[in-house]
Amino acid sequence: MGAKMIIRPAAEHDAEALAAIYGHAVLHGFGTFETTLPGAAEMDRRRRVVLEHGLPYRVAEEGGRVLGYAYASVFRPRPGYRFTAEDSVYVAPDAVGAGVGHALLTEVLTACEAMGLRQIVAVIGDSGNAASLALHRRLGFTDAGAIRDAGHKHGRWVDIVLMQKALNGGGTRDPDKPGLTLGGGQPAFK
Numbered sequence: 415m416g417a418k419m420i421i422r423p424a425a426e427h428d429a430e431a432l433a434a435i436y437g438h439a440v441l442h443g444f445g446t447f448e449t450t451l452p453g454a455a456e457m458d459r460r461r462r463v464v465l466e467h468g469l470p471y472r473v474a475e476e477g478g479r480v481l482g483y484a485y486a487s488v489f490r491p492r493p494g495y496r497f498t499a500e501d502s503v504y505v506a507p508d509a510v511g512a513g514v515g516h517a518l519l520t521e522v523l524t525a526c527e528a529m530g531l532r533q534i535v536a537v538i539g540d541s542g543n544a545a546s547l548a549l550h551r552r553l554g555f556t557d558a559g560a561i562r563d564a565g566h567k568h569g570r571w572v573d574i575v576l577m578q579k580a581l582n583g584g585g586t587r588d589p590d591k592p593g594l595t596l597g598g599g600q601p602a603f604k
Contacts, residue, residue: 417477419514424461424471424483429454431473431480432461435504444540444572445504447565463554469499470525474514481509484518486526489535497532497589503549515549523553527581532589534579539565541573546550555579 424582434456439445440452449454452460464471465483471485482505489498501522505514538546563571575595581587591594 418518419474419476421472421517422473424473424485426458426461428473428480428483429458429461432457432483435480435482439504439524440506443543444505444567445543445546445573446539447567449567463487468529470522472518472521472525474509481512482507482514482518484515484522485533486522486531486580489533497530498535499526499533500530500535500537501552503546510597511544515545516552519549519553523579524580530589531581532584534581536575536577536579538575538577541575542595543575545575547575550577550579553579 416573426567429532429565433452433456436446436457437451440448459591461471464487467488469486469488471483474481482503484501484503486499486501489495501519503516503519503522533551534555535558536546536548536550541560556579558576558578560573560575562573565572
């Protein structure tokens, strides 16, 4: 990694790179329980859905190459969950351990906090996913539980680990009170 890494909003032209990075995780990892490779068009559709909700979707780029991506998505669709989002982070295999995930997730967390969100949740595939668990802990996430044998992939049962991080004081105050910037009392995201 020679050139300077930049973090920027993901764009339509990133779809092939997103599909390649995610495809590796689908085929070889447990960070996603998806088993069929989505193509570039599907990855771009997913990116647009995130953006339609006003949530951040970022890529890390170095020398014109996308090294990874991260985004926040709607945690649950019901209105009571509107101040909570879920993060996702994927890094190209040859860029793991180079700080890409940390830089991406930091940027997504900053954007979520600026939106007025109160909680960010990580649903980490595989309790043995040491890199993702360590990344989230370094950024202040705490363990919130695990669901054992939640999925079956690559011939084995796989857990999911739940982690969370409070933003903007978390649940210590009412999010609808003045002083918290949510766009005049509107939901935190569309």
